[in-house]
Every structure is written in C-alpha cells, then in structure tokens.
Amino acid sequence: xxxxxxxxxxxxxxxxxxxxxxxxxxxxxxxxxxxxxxxxxxxxxxxxxxxxxxxxxxxxxxxxxxxxxxxxxxxxxxxxxxxxxxxxxxxxxxxxxxxxxxxxxxxxxxxxxxxxxxxxxxxxxxxxxxxxxxxxxxxxxxxxxxxxxxxxxxxxxxxxxxxxxxxxxxxxxxxxxxxxxxxxxxxxxxxxxxxxxxxxxxxxxxxxxxxxxxxxxxxxxxxxxxxxxxxxxxxxxxxxxxxxxxxxxxxxxxxxxxxxxxxxxxxxxxxxxxxxxxxxxxxxxxxxxxxxxxxxxxxxx
Amino acid sequence: xxxxxxxxxxxxxxxxxxxxxxxxxxxxxxxxxxxxxxxxxxxxxxxxxxxxxxxxxxxxxxxxxxxxxxxxxxxxxxxxxxxxxxxxxxxxxxxxxxxxxxxxxxxxxxxxxxxxxxxxxxxxxxxxxxxxxxxxxxxxxxxxxxxxxxxxxxxxxxxxxxxxxxxxxxxxxxxxxxxxxxxxxxxxxxxxxxxxxxxxxxxxxxxxxxxxxxxxxxxxxxxxxxxxxxxxxxxxxxxxxxxxxxxxxxxxxxxxxxxxxxxxxxxxxxxxxxxxxxxxxxxxxxxxxxxxxxxxxxxxx
Numbered sequence: 001x002x003x004x005x006x007x008x009x010x011x012x013x014x015x016x017x018x019x020x021x022x023x024x025x026x027x028x029x030x031x032x033x034x035x036x037x038x039x040x041x042x043x044x045x046x047x048x049x050x051x052x053x054x055x056x057x058x059x060x061x062x063x064x065x066x067x068x069x070x071x072x073x074x075x076x077x078x079x080x081x082x083x084x085x086x087x088x089x090x091x092x093x094x095x096x097x098x099x100x101x102x103x104x105x106x107x108x109x110x111x112x113x114x115x116x117x118x119x120x121x122x123x124x125x126x127x128x129x130x131x132x133x134x135x136x137x138x139x140x141x142x143x144x145x146x147x148x149x150x151x152x153x154x155x156x157x158x159x160x161x162x163x164x165x166x167x168x169x170x171x172x173x174x175x176x177x178x179x180x181x182x183x184x185x186x187x188x189x190x191x192x193x194x195x196x197x198x199x200x201x202x203x204x205x206x207x208x209x210x211x212x213x214x215x216x217x218x219x220x221x222x223x224x225x226x227x228x229x230x231x232x233x234x235x236x237x238x239x240x241x242x243x244x245x246x247x248x249x250x251x252x253x254x255x256x257x258x259x260x261x262x263x264x265x266x267x268x269x270x271x272x273x274x275x276x277x278x279x280x281x282x283x284x285x286x287x288x289x290x291x292x293x294x295x296x297x298x299x300x301x
Numbered sequence: 302x303x304x305x306x307x308x309x310x311x312x313x314x315x316x317x318x319x320x321x322x323x324x325x326x327x328x329x330x331x332x333x334x335x336x337x338x339x340x341x342x343x344x345x346x347x348x349x350x351x352x353x354x355x356x357x358x359x360x361x362x363x364x365x366x367x368x369x370x371x372x373x374x375x376x377x378x379x380x381x382x383x384x385x386x387x388x389x390x391x392x393x394x395x396x397x398x399x400x401x402x403x404x405x406x407x408x409x410x411x412x413x414x415x416x417x418x419x420x421x422x423x424x425x426x427x428x429x430x431x432x433x434x435x436x437x438x439x440x441x442x443x444x445x446x447x448x449x450x451x452x453x454x455x456x457x458x459x460x461x462x463x464x465x466x467x468x469x470x471x472x473x474x475x476x477x478x479x480x481x482x483x484x485x486x487x488x489x490x491x492x493x494x495x496x497x498x499x500x501x502x503x504x505x506x507x508x509x510x511x512x513x514x515x516x517x518x519x520x521x522x523x524x525x526x527x528x529x530x531x532x533x534x535x536x537x538x539x540x541x542x543x544x545x546x547x548x549x550x551x552x553x554x555x556x557x558x559x560x561x562x563x564x565x566x567x568x569x570x571x572x573x574x575x576x577x578x579x580x581x582x583x584x585x586x587x588x589x590x591x592x593x594x595x596x597x598x599x600x601x602x
Contacts, residue, residue, distance in 0.1 A: 075569075187516070187519025219527055251501050255504075
C-alpha cells in the first residue's frame with residue numbers, strides 16, 4: 001500500500017527534482033504536483049515532464065495533497081510555509097529536506113501552527129543544482145533522518161518512513177538538535193572548510209590562479225567539488241545551524257593548531273599517529289557501503 | 302628515440318609501481334630494474350613481473366642505470382641516495398617523485414655531490430598505496446613538475462622531460478621553492494585539513510563514530526578519502542615542507558576566522574559571495590581537464 005496518494009513537491013532543485021523522479025519510478029500511481037517559485041524552473045519541469053501538474057502558485061499546488069515536501073533553501077522554508085498555509089488540507093503531512101532541522105522546525109511550526117509537521121533530511125546530494133541535476137536513484141542506499149517533534153502523531157512518522165524506504169533509503173529517527181550537531185560534523189563544517197580553502201587559494205599573490213588549477217590533482221580539486229555546491233542553500237545552512245557549526249569549528253581549530261605546532265616543532269610521531277587513525281575511519285565508511293572503494297583520485301571511472 | 306635505455310626505480314609503492322608499469326607500456330625495450338627496501342614488496346614486485354630484475358640491494362639496482370628514479374617517502378631520500386652513491390654510474394641522471402622539492406634537492410646533493418640530480422614531482426596519485434595500487438595510466442593528462450637546480454645540464458632536463466611526456470604527462474619547469482609553495486596550497490594543506498577534520502570527528506563525545514560513518518555522504522566521506530593516503534609519505538611531506546605549509550595554513554586560518562565571524566554575526570552576504578566565487582574555480586578546473594565534470598557526490602560511476 002502506498003503511504004501517500006497525492007504528493008506535492010515545492011522547490012525543484014537537485015533534491016526536489018530527484019524526489020519527483022523517484023516518486024514517478026517507485027510510486028507511479030501517485031498524483032504528483034510540483035511547484036517552484038522560479039517561472040523558468042516551472043517551465044523546465046513541465047518540459048522534463050517530471051509531474052502531473054505544475055501550478056503557478058504554491059497555494060494551488062497543495063490544495064489536495066496528503067504529503068507536502070518542501071525542498072527550498074532552509075532560509076526560505078518559513079515564507080513558503082506561510083504561502084501554503086491557507087490552502088493546506090487539514091490532514092496533510094508537511095515535511096522538508098533541509099540540512100538544519102531545529103531552525104526549520106521552528107519556522108514551519110510558526111507558519112503552520114495546526115499542521116502535522118515532520119521535518120526530514122535525506123543525507124544525499126551532488127555538487128550540481130537545478131531540475132536537470134536530479135536523478136531517481138539519488139537516495140538509494142543513503143540515510144534519511146526524520147526529526148519528529150514531541151507529540152508528533154506516530155502514524156504520520158510511519159507513513160513518512162515508508163515513503164523514504166520506498167526510494168531505497170534507510171530511515172533514522174533523531175532529535176532535531178542532535179541532528180544539527182551530527183550534520184555540522186559530517187557535512188556543514190567540511191563544506192565550510194572546502195569553501196575556505198578554495199577561497200584562500202584564489203587570493204594568494206605568490207601563486208597564480210592558473211597554477212592552482214593546473215596542479216589541483218594533488219588534492220585541491222576534491223575540495224573544489226565540494227565548494228561548487230549551491231551558494232544560497234549553503235549560506236542558509238550556516239545561518240540556520242550557527243551554534244552547532246561554531247562549536248565544531250572551534251574543536252577543529254584547536255586540533256589544527258595542535259598539528260600546526262607539531263609541524264613547526266618537527267613532531268613526526270604526532271602526525272603519523274593521526275594519519276594512521278584517520279585511515280581506519282575511511283575503512284569503516286567503505287565497509288559500511290557509504291563510499292566506493294575504487295581509488296577515486298585517479299578518477300577514470 | 303628513447304630518452305633512457307636502462308631505468309632503475311627504487312621504492313615500489315603507488316607511484317614507483319605506476320612508473321614501472323608505464324615504462325613497460327610506453328618503452329617496452331627499456332631494461333627496467335626495480336628495488337624496494339621491504340623484502341615483501343620485492344617479492345610482490347617479482348610476482349607481478351613489474352620489471353626485468355629486482356636486486357636485493359639498492360646499490361646493485363643502479364649499477365648500469367642511465368636513469369635512477371627515487372620513489373621513496375621524502376624523509377628517506379637522503380638515506381637511499383647515500384646507499385647508491387658508490388655504485389651510481391657517473392653519467393646517470395638521478396630524479397625523484399617527492400612532493401617537497403627544496404628539502405629533497407638538498408638531501409640528494411649532499412649524498413650525491415657529483416651526480417646529475419634533477420628533482421621531479423608528478424602531480425598525480427590515488428588514496429591507495431603499495432605495488433598493487435599502481436597503474437600505467439596514472440600520469441596521463443596530469444602535470445609533472447621538474448625543478449632542476451641552477452647549473453643543471455640542459456640535456457639532462459630535456460631527456461627527463463621526454464621520459465614523462467612519453468607517459469602522457471605535461472611537463473613544467475619550476476624553481477624548487479616556488480614548487481613547494483604551490484604544492485602547499487594545492488595538495489599539502491588540503492591533506493592536512495582533511496586529516497584534521499577526520500580526527501576531530503572521531504574525537505567528539507556527543508556524536509558517535511557510528512553516526513559519523515553513517516551520515517558521511519553529506520561531504521565528510523570525501524575528506525576521509527583524502528585522509529586515507531599513506532601516513533609515512535605524508536608525515537615526511539609536512540616535516541620537509543614546513544615553511545610553506547605553515548605560511549599557507551596561517552592564511553587559511555585567517556580566512557576561516559573571517560567566516561566564523563560571518564556565521565556568528567549572521568553576515569549572509571559574505572558567505573554567499575565566497576560560495577559563488579569558489580564555484581568559478583571549480584568550473585575552470587573542469588574546463589581545463591583537471592577533473593571530471595560528472596557529479597561525483599552521487600558516486601554511482
């Protein structure tokens with residue numbers, strides 16, 4: 001049995017358009033309504049035939065939905081929720097895919113005080129953006145975290161879990177605050193660091209941009225891939241998960257200072273011990289199917 | 302015409318064994334002699350049939366060489382050079398593949414005061430190590446930097462350039478000190494940061510190791526790949542390119558502090574501007590063929 005029969009996706013970027021494609025593939029009988037604030041994106045979504053209907057307003061897109069999935073940048077969640085408030089059916093479940101859950105939950109509850117809100121976060125993505133970048137298998141084998149607030153109806157959580165599991169995701173339930181700390185470590189701070197290092201490299205006087213690009217295969221290019229992600233999405237993540245990001249950043253800075261000191265004083269053992277330890281973490285990630293064992297530095301897939 | 306006819310490779314890890322394979326493929330008539338200090342590696346190299354001969358001592362491996370390529374960790378270069386000093390033919394060219402050139406040049410010149418030393422650095426690699434990890438096409442389309450010292454015979458540089466170009470590499474000539482700064486930016490500091498962040502993530506009390514691994518697809522797993530590189534090699538790089546690494550690290554720390562402040566004070570414009578700028582760097586790297594445009598976050602090659 002399908003967990004939902006009339007699904008609305010608002011925001012047709014990488015994640016929203018991947019959800020639309022995955023619904024089409026795994027739940028072909030679901031009536032799928034799509035909306036994006038950008039008329040050019042709506043036009044493209046119609047051309048790509050990603051859904052049954054692409055209304056011009058957010059309100060019109062939710063009129064008969066039983067699941068509304070908000071796939072807009074974290075900072076836009078509140079405004080989108082307000083825009084659908086008048087048209088949202090009383091029994092619809094509202095969820096989202098944002099990477100910061102405490103702030104999103106607060107924004108959605110404020111705009112939709114009487115709705116059933118179950119925030120979610122599929123931990124999956126690529127460095128590309130827009131409706132053309134999505135694909136149906138993006139969530140297969142990846143984790144999706146749901147952060148139901150206290151008092152959320154259990155039946156709603158069960159249905160949302162079934163929705164994600166139909167895409168091949170593994171669903172985990174977590175407190176919103178804990179989610180935000182975990183993701184600060186596994187996603188937000190890594191992105192911030194990647195953005196920083198690419199910025200630093202572009203600003204050097206003694207090393208030209210052309211040199212940075214030419215010799216990027218030594219490690220740098222991997223950071224540029226991460227630092228090519230959508231700027232609006234990431235600005236909003238940092239502004240909306242400030243506390244956890246600053247906490248992890250502080251820890252990172254301490255550890256970096258320790259290594260800086262080890263380099264300055266020639267403490268090879270401290271370096272070697274860390275570099276050995278980090279190798280084991282990599283091994284676990286590959287063993288648990290969260291990355292490909294193929295040596296990707298050589299690329300040539 | 303072949304630039305060399307009797308090539309010796311000492312150190313049969315990822316790079317050394319890739320050079321051996323590339324010589325076999327592109328210069329099949331070259332007599333190829335291989336040596337590694339580790340008897341188990343020599344045994345494996347014999348089993349893989351990577352060369353014509355695998356002597357048990359470094360000295361025996363260079364007796365009739367016209368090119369000796371040292372592919373050991375940067376910190377071991379001086380000792381290996383001393384070990385071959387007595388047996389090195391007077392007209393042999395000695396080169397290496399280390400990622401820090403000022404220190405290597407000094408070590409080689411001290412151990413081999415009368416030899417023709419032309420240090421080099423192929424900017425290519427994977428996160429794997431050992432003789433089984435190498436492959437002949439590792440250097441194709443990648444840059445190889447040569448750092449001939451003042452007074453190096455031009456004919457030797459020409460021959461070494463031809464050697465690398467036969468593998469499909471683009472060769473650039475650079476001053477050793479400038480090389481070390483460029484590589485600090487494009488390779489050494491990115492690796493140090495990756496090692497640090499993986500270490501920080503493993504040490505948190507509030508987030509478990511299992512959570513870090515599960516949700517690593519949000520960006521973290523890309524850092525673990527970089528932080529899975531060979532610990533000895535990387536320890537030696539940092540100890541032998543201290544000045545440049547510390548200089549770049551200082552710049553990075555300043556930029557990171559600026560971003561930390563932007564997050565704390567909610568300065569979305571500063572974040573957005575940087576995130577847009579870094580996207581352009583990525584575009585150039587892909588345009589210039591130094592990375593694959595395929596969205597690798599989704600992996601699924």
